[in-house]
Amino acid sequence: MKRIIHLILIACLSLGAWSCSEDKLDPVSRIVDSQTEQNEFDEWLAKNYVAPYNIELKYLMEDIELDMNNYVAPADFRKAQQMARLVLFLAIDPYNDLTGGTDFIRAYFPKLIHLVGSAAYRNNGTMLLGTAEGGVKITLFYINALDFDPAFLNRYYFKTIHHEFTHILNQTKPYSPDFEMISGSDYVADTWNTAFSETTCLQAGFITPYASSEPGEDFAELVSVYITRSAAKWNEMMTTAGAAGAATIATKMDIVRDYMLNSWSIDLDDMRANLSAREAQIPSLGLNNL
Numbered sequence: 001m002k003r004i005i006h007l008i009l010i011a012c013l014s015l016g017a018w019s020c021s022e023d024k025l026d027p028v029s030r031i032v033d034s035q036t037e038q039n040e041f042d043e044w045l046a047k048n049y050v051a052p053y054n055i056e057l058k059y060l061m062e063d064i065e066l067d068m069n070n071y072v073a074p075a076d077f078r079k080a081q082q083m084a085r086l087v088l089f090l091a092i093d094p095y096n097d098l099t100g101g102t103d104f105i106r107a108y109f110p111k112l113i114h115l116v117g118s119a120a121y122r123n124n125g126t127m128l129l130g131t132a133e134g135g136v137k138i139t140l141f142y143i144n145a146l147d148f149d150p151a152f153l154n155r156y157y158f159k160t161i162h163h164e165f166t167h168i169l170n171q172t173k174p175y176s177p178d179f180e181m182i183s184g185s186d187y188v189a190d191t192w193n194t195a196f197s198e199t200t201c202l203q204a205g206f207i208t209p210y211a212s213s214e215p216g217e218d219f220a221e222l223v224s225v226y227i228t229r230s231a232a233k234w235n236e237m238m239t240t241a242g243a244a245g246a247a248t249i250a251t252k253m254d255i256v257r258d259y260m261l262n263s264w265s266i267d268l269d270d271m272r273a274n275l276s277a278r279e280a281q282i283p284s285l286g287l288n289n290l
């Protein structure tokens with residue numbers, strides 16, 4: 001409780017006195033209480049997450065679910081509702097479409113999704129967008145900044161979900177060891193954020209600076225970046241990569257594509273088209289009316 005009071009104090013000091021004295025108090029508690037009443041959103045979650053997939057989406061603050069080294073704020077109730085709908089629409093339904101049913105998500109998607117309002121940071125100062133633990137839980141940060149622009153959604157949340165989900169798939173069925181040989185000794189471990197910029201990583205055959213950390217991250221970045229970028233944007237990145245960089249990435253993508261198709265019957269081009277069509281429908285989802 002002390003930690004919560006401390007957080008509230010910091011929020012008041014940083015926002016200025018007016019926001020504390022004039023903002024209406026939100027009637028919905030963000031703190032988990034042992035006797036939290038079921039609200040309409042809880043019922044919606046039970047119907048749309050728990051019943052079909054046995055997935056629990058936690059939107060209330062539970063510090064036991066978090067790394068105690070980070071001070072973070074709870075997710076805003078409305079943002080959490082909007083995000084819950086978006087996760088279904090952009091991260092769960094597309095896999096149902098591609099695999100022809102709900103069995104794939106039921107079997108492999110993390111059973112716990114935890115929404116956190118504010119951002120968290122790594123020791124090297126880079127922003128932590130999401131974490132996945134042992135394939136069972138995914139934490140999404142920065143929910144209170146939610147914006148419906150597809151580029152923003154992919155950058156801060158959905159690329160992360162696809163990235164973490166790729167790790168789970170890789171843990172279940174390993175990819176070809178040939179993949180690790182392609183960039184071999186070029187991986188830079190924890191210095192990825194200083195070793196490469198968004199341009200130089202491409203020239204070195206890595207789709208993002210983070211992909212240069214180690215092969216598992218490289219693989220997950222390739223899947224998640226590929227399906228969340230348009231063909232035009234991907235081609236633009238390959239132009240920036242230059243002949244050598246683009247050739248390295250193409251060699252990796254051959255393995256990535258084959259793996260997703262042969263191990264999971266997921267065609268990455270079909271997934272990209274599915275996601276792109278869904279992104280165009282976001283404005284008609286009525287998220288602002290929640």
Ligand SMILES: [Zn+2]
Nearest residue numbers: 163167217220
């Ligand atoms: Zn990762």
